[in-house]
Amino acid sequence: MPGKDVDLAVIGAGLSGCALVAALRRRDWQGTIQILEAGRGPGGRCATRRRRDDPLWRLDHGSPTLSFHAAPRGQLLELMTSLQQRGVVRVDDDPVVGLDHLGTAVEAPEHPLLQGPRWRGVPNMASVAEILLSDGAEGVDVGFGERIQSLSKVDGCWLLTGGVHAAKLILSGTLLAHPRSLAMLGWRDVPLRQAVPEGHDPVLDAALEWIAELNASIRWNLMLEFPAAEHDRLPRQIWLTPRAQSHFGVERMVIQVQQCNRIGLVIHGLDDGVPITPETQPELLKAQEQRLLSVLPELLRPWPALQRMVPDARSLGVMRWGAAQPLEQGMPTTLQWCPQANVGFCGDWIAGHGFGMAEGALQSALDLAESIDS
Numbered sequence: 303m304p305g306k307d308v309d310l311a312v313i314g315a316g317l318s319g320c321a322l323v324a325a326l327r328r329r330d331w332q333g334t335i336q337i338l339e340a341g342r343g344p345g346g347r348c349a350t351r352r353r354r355d356d357p358l359w360r361l362d363h364g365s366p367t368l369s370f371h372a373a374p375r376g377q378l379l380e381l382m383t384s385l386q387q388r389g390v391v392r393v394d395d396d397p398v399v400g401l402d403h404l405g406t407a408v409e410a411p412e413h414p415l416l417q418g419p420r421w422r423g424v425p426n427m428a429s430v431a432e433i434l435l436s437d438g439a440e441g442v443d444v445g446f447g448e449r450i451q452s453l454s455k456v457d458g459c460w461l462l463t464g465g466v467h468a469a470k471l472i473l474s475g476t477l478l479a480h481p482r483s484l485a486m487l488g489w490r491d492v493p494l495r496q497a498v499p500e501g502h503d504p505v506l507d508a509a510l511e512w513i514a515e516l517n518a519s520i521r522w523n524l525m526l527e528f529p530a531a532e533h534d535r536l537p538r539q540i541w542l543t544p545r546a547q548s549h550f551g552v553e554r555m556v557i558q559v560q561q562c563n564r565i566g567l568v569i570h571g572l573d574d575g576v577p578i579t580p581e582t583q584p585e586l587l588k589a590q591e592q593r594l595l596s597v598l599p600e601l602l603r604p605w606p607a608l609q610r611m612v613p614d615a616r617s618l619g620v621m622r623w624g625a626a627q628p629l630e631q632g633m634p635t636t637l638q639w640c641p642q643a644n645v646g647f648c649g650d651w652i653a654g655h656g657f658g659m660a661e662g663a664l665q666s667a668l669d670l671a672e673s674i675d676s
């Protein structure tokens with residue numbers, strides 16, 4: 303990417319980064335924007351996996367839905383209504399069932415992600431981030447496959463990989479601001495702290511202190527393809543009861559019927575706490591794949607037609623998801639934008655409720671757009 307100056311750089315094209323850009327443009331904010339995203343496309347944890355060998359295949363391999371703890375209000379309601387009217391989301395009333403530790407289908411357990419209203423991306427989850435990004439497209443450049451490893455400031459401007467100079471910077475994930483990056487990536491210091499010394503911006507100092515309290519949560523999601531078959535109406539989500547989750551090490555399974563009646567299934571495997579480093583990750587991915595495959599027949603007991611097909615199911619590999627888990631109390635909105643350092647934050651980790659959900663990602667983007675634009 304050639305060197306260039308922009309008014310705003312956004313690290314991350316997940317739901318919050320894309321919603322931020324769309325919200326700024328809706329407010330008629332005219333500045334130039336550069337988005338830098340490590341992945342191959344927009345969506346982050348609300349992305350959809352495609353396959354080179356199979357152009358029709360689409361699998362929501364992270365979040366299968368957009369959950370809200372309560373009915374959205376204000377600007378968030380406006381956003382969801384507009385997305386629904388444009389056919390980008392629909393109310394998610396697909397069946398959700400529970401599974402107990404004996405492998406018996408039961409009522410779905412109570413969970414923050416299931417308690418309020420939900421919407422699904424149409425045709426799939428990635429569509430939501432894609433449309434938000436295209437809404438904000440004018441004056442926006444997006445660099446995919448750009449993983450930012452360090453941050454620095456030169457003459458008051460943010461200097462990013464590829465020679466991008468930005469007056470303002472937004473982080474939509476916590477990696478560059480959280481001490482966990484030190485162990486995982488072997489960095490010497492938190493990149494954002496390295497770029498802005500303590501005492502320069504009291505708001506940033508308070509924000510970094512708040513961020514350091516967050517814990518990371520890991521998921522090992524095994525993606526599977528089942529052959530085409532006639533099947534009765536399958537549930538979209540199968541949530542394990544708390545006892546079943548600790549017995550099987552699995553949070554839930556998500557089913558997505560594909561073109562030609564093939565079935566995509568994602569097993570959301572829980573973290574077992576083994577430390578992850580760049581050296582251990584390849585072996586851990588293999589071990590998690592074997593572990594999740596070994597419990598699959600038991601997990602599918604209530605769906606015998608699917609269970610019979612397990613020997614013919616094809617593993618499409620394991621995706622490791624990692625992100626900061628929100629606290630019960632959200633980050634005060636006054637810490638979302640740090641005016642001296644010209645850096646701000648969006649992302650689901652900013653909201654409270656103790657659980658990362660799409661609602662928090664979208665709300666944080668709307669709040670931040672207001673701060674930047676004021």
Ligand SMILES: Cc1cc2nc3c(=O)[nH]c(=O)nc-3n(C[C@H](O)[C@H](O)[C@H](O)COP(=O)(O)OP(=O)(O)OC[C@H]3O[C@@H](n4cnc5c(N)ncnc54)[C@H](O)[C@@H]3O)c2cc1C
Binds near residue numbers: 624
């Ligand atoms: C397995 C799973 C299941 C889930 N289920 C649900 C559910 O049922 N309901 C619900 O509402 N929510 C669910 N969620 C949570 C939901 O996916 C998130 O709340 C939402 O996607 C967060 O969006 P975000 O933009 O805040 O973060 P992200 O989607 O994580 O976006 C951050 C983006 O920044 C990029 N990035 C980070 N660091 C860098 C860097 N240094 N350089 C370049 N790019 C970088 C990342 O690649 C990513 O694309 C689930 C999440 C997972 C993983």
